[in-house]
Amino acid sequence: MSAAPTGTITNPFSLPDSEGYTWLKGNLHSHTTNSDGQPSPQERLDGYVGQGYDYLCLSDHHEITRIDTVQAPDDFVLVQGAELHPDNPFGGQRHHFVCLNLSEDMDAEKMPPQHVIDEVNRQGGAVFLAHPHWSSINVMRDVLPLTGFAGIEVFNTTCRCAGRGESSVHWDDWMQQQNRLYPALANDDSHALESARRDTYQGWTWVRVKERTGAAIVAALAAGASYASTGPEIRDIQIRCSDREGDEKTPCEATVACSPAQRIAAISDSTGTEYHQHGELFETATFPLRANSRWVRFEIVDQRGLKAWSNPFDLTGLARA
Numbered sequence: 001m002s003a004a005p006t007g008t009i010t011n012p013f014s015l016p017d018s019e020g021y022t023w024l025k026g027n028l029h030s031h032t033t034n035s036d037g038q039p040s041p042q043e044r045l046d047g048y049v050g051q052g053y054d055y056l057c058l059s060d061h062h063e064i065t066r067i068d069t070v071q072a073p074d075d076f077v078l079v080q081g082a083e084l085h086p087d088n089p090f091g092g093q094r095h096h097f098v099c100l101n102l103s104e105d106m107d108a109e110k111m112p113p114q115h116v117i118d119e120v121n122r123q124g125g126a127v128f129l130a131h132p133h134w135s136s137i138n139v140m141r142d143v144l145p146l147t148g149f150a151g152i153e154v155f156n157t158t159c160r161c162a163g164r165g166e167s168s169v170h171w172d173d174w175m176q177q178q179n180r181l182y183p184a185l186a187n188d189d190s191h192a193l194e195s196a197r198r199d200t201y202q203g204w205t206w207v208r209v210k211e212r213t214g215a216a217i218v219a220a221l222a223a224g225a226s227y228a229s230t231g232p233e234i235r236d237i238q239i240r241c242s243d244r245e246g247d248e249k250t251p252c253e254a255t256v257a258c259s260p261a262q263r264i265a266a267i268s269d270s271t272g273t274e275y276h277q278h279g280e281l282f283e284t285a286t287f288p289l290r291a292n293s294r295w296v297r298f299e300i301v302d303q304r305g306l307k308a309w310s311n312p313f314d315l316t317g318l319a320r321a
């Protein structure tokens with residue numbers, strides 16, 4: 001049995017409605033006239049409200065856009081945060097960190113990245129590594145020396161315009177190198193007006209929470225009780241193991257249920273991923289889980305090529321051990 005990964009992920013599909021859990025849809029990365037975005041903070045907020053989102057972070061560069069400077073509907077949640085840019089002393093490009101649930105500004109550009117992460121965590125916030133593919137981040141060089149991240153942005157709409165929207169290779173590499181599970185976000189990183197139809201409303205994260213507050217949302221995201229999407233809906237993921245003792249031939253299996261998909265892939269840390277693709281659309285798939293895998297995550301691709309990404313599941317503590 002391989003060493004269990006660190007980092008605990010909560011399966012959002014195991015949190016029942018009967019206990020008051022609900023799904024909220026949101027975008028945690030957007031810009032306004034307070035930095036290099038085109039709409040004002042209120043216009044940015046109104047746009048996401050109008051599109052049926054439940055939560056939003058106005059994550060302007062360098063400085064917090066205060067959530068009490070805009071007016072949101074009562075049931076809409078504003079997560080206060082900023083995109084901070086500490087130096088990268090390891091040789092790569094300057095860092096981009098989406099920092100959530102922040103209360104105090106800091107001079108991040110003059111701070112080493114570890115100090116920024118530590119300060120965000122001290123404030124009760126969470127740091128997500130933003131668009132590492134676009135930033136030409138090398139995980140071994142630029143990220144592994146740092147600790148205290150909450151997770152990674154696996155998809156970024158603005159970066160997709162530049163051909164580097166998806167960072168799943170960085171995600172897998174990071175988890176593999178560090179043997180730690182990280183949850184992922186899909187974000188717009190919206191800068192333009194929505195009329196440009198370029199970088200708004202195309203990447204979002206569904207989070208499973210009991211309370212409609214910024215703190216509850218960020219805590220659930222950091223715990224992995226969420227999934228990221230550009231289109232498909234994930235309806236359920238469950239992992240089951242045979243309870244027959246010593247039965248080597250009955251591995252654990254995972255069942256995924258989702259909106260109509262053309263492909264569902266089970267991507268694990270060990271070599272060889274599994275996928276289902278039948279030529280017709282389908283809504284459920286079951287995967288045998290490899291005995292030597294430490295974790296597995298799932299990707300759903302719909303008819304239009306749009307994707308959803310589950311968070312990773314720890315396989316090392318399963319009953320088969």
Ligand SMILES: [Zn+2]
Nearest residue numbers: 083096130131
């Ligand atoms: Zn950025």
Ligand SMILES: [Zn+2]
Nearest residue numbers: 029031083189
């Ligand atoms: Zn940004």
